[in-house]
Amino acid sequence: MKKINVVEKVLKANDTIAQENRRRMTVAGYLAINLMSAPGSGKTTLLEKTLPVLAPEYESVVLVGDLQTTRDAERLGDLAAEVTQINTGRGCHLEAQQVAEALNGLKLERGGFLFIENVGNMVCPAAFDLGEHLRVVLLSVPEGDDKVAKYPTLFQGADAILLTKVDLRGVLDFDMARVRDDLARINTRARLLEISSRSGDGMNQWFDWLREQHASRTAAGG
């Protein structure tokens, strides 16, 4: 019997590919954004409203992860330069290798944004680096004001937190103070934006945030 000490990260292969994805995006002038949330919090609708606004200034390419169907890709098909649907089958999250394979099929010539719409899930996606530059976590008003406290690790890692469907605040009991209190001990670094893709509330702040991030992140790479 022989025992050897290995001490090697189990997700090292994923992390290595993620680093390479990030490098590729940086070199090509794309800011990669990993959108994470529960199913139905408005990731695809947010992109439907965001892509046309960015279009005159930036090229956007989109990768959408779902267990099944190409519905999201169909919804976004005409709005982005390229949309790739990644079906994960039974997989609850995207992994860096799937993103790398999708990137191989894209031109990525003009620079702009790469939006990665992760599989709707508040636990698993957070464990897998895809090579994104920024993590954006969505929380919709109908999900309830207790979700930050219930999924602290997801919100802890966010660079921006979008409270979506704020036009429903008048209809549903949603305590914004509770969300702010929870974030005060979980993540004070993330930019908190209150938006509604439907009514347009707060959307300009989101677009400005994207522009700022793009300018500051891609400036160094020229």
Add this chain to the structure above:
Amino acid sequence: MDGADVHEMSIVSAMMNQLMTLAEQQQATRITAVELEVGRMQLVVPEALDMAWEALREGTVAAEATLTMTEVPVAANCRKCDERFEPDVDYSFMCPRCLEADIEIVSGNDIVLKSVTFETEERTDAE
């Protein structure tokens, strides 16, 4: 490889790849024990990890190996005041010194294969 129901399946699947590479390098005929360190930030459910392990080890040199999982607490570094502390990740990441929640996770964010115990052909012959 089939898709995964939970991220524990992906974790064990990645670990199996490591074990198979290692078994080949070491010419192991049978893996008997595997030690894994799991960072608290990874939100691994031990039962789900065990289920994935039992499913994926079948038919491999690790078919009868035991898996020991040790949880690693999370350590954080405050980006505002540089305080090092251990947050209670189920509740708060707030720095006890400056009360900001702007941290870098410095430990407890990884899943690490610590050690592997195995038998080789020659060893078995000698016994």
